[in-house]
Amino acid sequence: MTGEVSNKVGAKRPRLRSTFTVGGEQAEADALLDGAFYDSDDFAVIASREDKRCFVVGRTGSGKSAALQRLEELNPDHVIRISPEDLSLPYITNLQAIRYLDSLEINLDNFWTTLWKHVLLVEIIRHRYKVNSPAAKQNFLSELRDRVKRDQAKRAALEYLDEYEGRFWEEADQRVREITQKFTEKIDAEAAAEAKVGSVASVKIGGKEGFETSSEFTEERVDRFQRIVNDTQLARLNKMINVLDDEVLNRPQHFTYVVIDDLDRDWVDERIANDLIRCLFRTVIDLKRVRHLKVLVALRTNIFQELQFGRRGGGQEEKFRALVLLMKWTKADLTEMLDERVRVAAPKVGLQVESVADLFPNANKARGNPLDYMLDRTLLRPRDAISFVNECLALGAGSDRVSWSDLASAEQAYSSKRLLALRDEWKQTYPDIDQVFEKFRGSPVAMSRQDLQERLDSAMLLLSEPKFSGVRWMTDVTDTMWNSSTEASWFDLYQPLLKVLFTVGLIGCSRSDIRRATFYSDDPLFIDQRSNIQTTRSYFVHRAFHRALDIR
Structure with a gap:
């Protein structure tokens, strides 16, 4: 069968091959950087x-x-x-x-x-x-x-x-x-x-x-x-x-x-x-x-x-x-970037597709749009999007397109790798920050202030752990907690540590009942405004890390 997709009723599209990817996650290892560069x-x-x-x-x-x-x-x-x-x-x-x-x-x-x-x-x-x-x-x-x-x-x-x-x-x-x-x-x-x-x-x-x-x-x-x-x-x-x-x-x-x-x-x-x-x-x-x-x-x-x-x-x-x-990316930017990569890479493996959406299942009311689902689980960066799509393509090899089941399975591996990448990105500034991430394992999807406070309190107690190497930065962000008067506000006590988790991209804030949270990529200065924290009703771990931290 040729690489062209037949228009005849019942004709099958070529199967996805294990060698098909949308490029490398790093510039120096990205074979598509030259031929499919997105001019943002x-x-x-x-x-x-x-x-x-x-x-x-x-x-x-x-x-x-x-x-x-x-x-x-x-x-x-x-x-x-x-x-x-x-x-x-x-x-x-x-x-x-x-x-x-x-x-x-x-x-x-x-x-x-x-x-x-x-x-x-x-x-x-x-x-x-x-x-x-x-x-x-x-x-x-x-x-x-x-x-x-x-x-x-x-x-x-x-x-x-x-x-x-x-x-x-x-x-x-x-x-x-x-x-x-x-x-x-x-x-x-x-x-x-x-x-x-x-x-x-x-x-x-x-x-x-x-x-x-x-x-x-x-x-x-x-x-x-x-x-x-x-x-x-x-x-x-x-x-x-x-x-x-x-x-x-x-x-x-x-x-x-x-x-x-x-x-x-x-x-x-x-x-x-x-x-x-x-x-x-x-x-x-x-x-x-x-x-x-x-x-x-x-x-x-x-x-x-x-x-x-x-x-x-x-x-x-x-x-x-x-x-x-x-450097900032929108969902539209990332979609166009992926589309361009698919148009260049697909013909090399006998596929004739025009967009990344052609590789995934159709949208439906129950599950929504698969591409939106995936991009909601990125920090709106090319590396995240490329990584998630490649995980899906690897599991979809042998089929004519990625299934919802493939996507769900790929999310587990993708999420674990993104959490490790987050640790590596920030470990120089915040040594052992991954131990703080672990305090959010199994947390509710939408955390109340009390839920968040319990986890922040637990993170602060890492100072008593002999092997915790983040003593310097943790001491800096918890100084008010250990040395303040009883009149200190919640903002004064918890905002410094919350700001770290907001800045790295783990935690977002929502001031309404809607589960749409504000993350660092949306508004880097949100966490600095006392009024924003005072009116925040729920806190969310970013969806990119839900599977890695067993948040269902």
């Missing part, structure tokens, strides 16, 4: 050369990496990809000098910003002029010098690049190490100078030895080291940004995207990861002055929430948030 409104913002939003923020599985990969495929000669793992940053943060400065609570922001600016500027110039040898470097420098010979500031900026002699065309990690080496040499020199006047017992910070300090010298020493940190090449680098705009990327045909992804991996010591990312954001904002350049940074929602812009940045948060693109 968010992707249009990412690709736009006019739209200034450049910080691509979203939950795991929301399509950030896929969008950036697609951008690279469509603009192969205009995209530079920088991987944080390739910048030797773990090596740098483990240096004795850096650790010592960090122990003195010296603000290293200027140093980190210098590193980011250097990496980005040099990568852009290397890409633009194809600098891959000493001769290529000299050629482009000679060309630029000739153009800026009447501008003293620009000539001075070019001297910065000339200092990097044989390193300029090497990989970014080598250049980063060279900058760091020069910086630590300054720190060692300052230590040697102090040793001569007896303020320290050991000199070599950059080696295995360290300072043995006395408290009376600490404040003065911090000031001196802070001056060294602040005395960076930032002024010259800022002038190089002008050169970049006026002389390097000075025409539309030279438009360049710089893509930075994978900031959620273990690429650097967690102690200073947030500082490094904040300084990257600051660098990207400074580079906005370059007209034909767009630097795109992808970041997971939970990491973005932890950045604490105001801690050292002073008034920068509003600037950052104005440039954020929050």
Whole structure:
């Protein structure tokens, strides 16, 4: 039988094959990403050369990496990809000098910003002029010098690049190490100078030895080291940004995207990861002055929430948030995305279907629409939708379409995997949060405030468990419960822990008898309003996790 669906009465459609899927759940393993990419409104913002939003923020599985990969495929000669793992940053943060400065609570922001600016500027110039040898470097420098010979500031900026002699065309990690080496040499020199006047017992910070300090010298020493940190090449680098705009990327045909992804991996010591990312954001904002350049940074929602812009940045948060693109999907978006994938994948296995709905049973009054049923059990992310459909197709193999029975069986496996994925997404921020999830096993579909309170109380008692590794964050969100007066309101006592569960996507709130709850994906700020909590009548575990938590 051919792959075409016969129109004759009684003719059978080809059976679903075990090799049929609607793609991979992750961009790097998605065979359909190229041929069936869904051009969402968010992707249009990412690709736009006019739209200034450049910080691509979203939950795991929301399509950030896929969008950036697609951008690279469509603009192969205009995209530079920088991987944080390739910048030797773990090596740098483990240096004795850096650790010592960090122990003195010296603000290293200027140093980190210098590193980011250097990496980005040099990568852009290397890409633009194809600098891959000493001769290529000299050629482009000679060309630029000739153009800026009447501008003293620009000539001075070019001297910065000339200092990097044989390193300029090497990989970014080598250049980063060279900058760091020069910086630590300054720190060692300052230590040697102090040793001569007896303020320290050991000199070599950059080696295995360290300072043995006395408290009376600490404040003065911090000031001196802070001056060294602040005395960076930032002024010259800022002038190089002008050169970049006026002389390097000075025409539309030279438009360049710089893509930075994978900031959620273990690429650097967690102690200073947030500082490094904040300084990257600051660098990207400074580079906005370059007209034909767009630097795109992808970041997971939970990491973005932890950045604490105001801690050292002073008034920068509003600037950052104005440039954020929050990746969001609607049911209509996800349906169109699945339809496109089915149209591309189905012919490869002898099926001729036009939409994902053609693979599932018809809607009926008793059970409703199967696709609505499935999407209601996602967190409105492509990864969830693809995962659920693939589970169904695997069970429907050998039949001409997925049955309601197949769908119900697939939901068990899908739900269990989504709960594990939720744990993995948030375990860095909230260690052992899966133990809190377990407190909702077997809960009512619609929980009253009392039902919810009993489970939150039980979760708070995890602090008494010797093996519970979430003591720090649980202590923070339960402080009012353990230390407040008897006059504290329910909102004051329980909202902090409830907010965690709302933010991760486990719990939603309903202010009416209707079981339609508000989840984080609907209104991220809902949980912050006291009046919303006061008028909430029922609480719901998201349907994505019902089967995994035995909620029937």
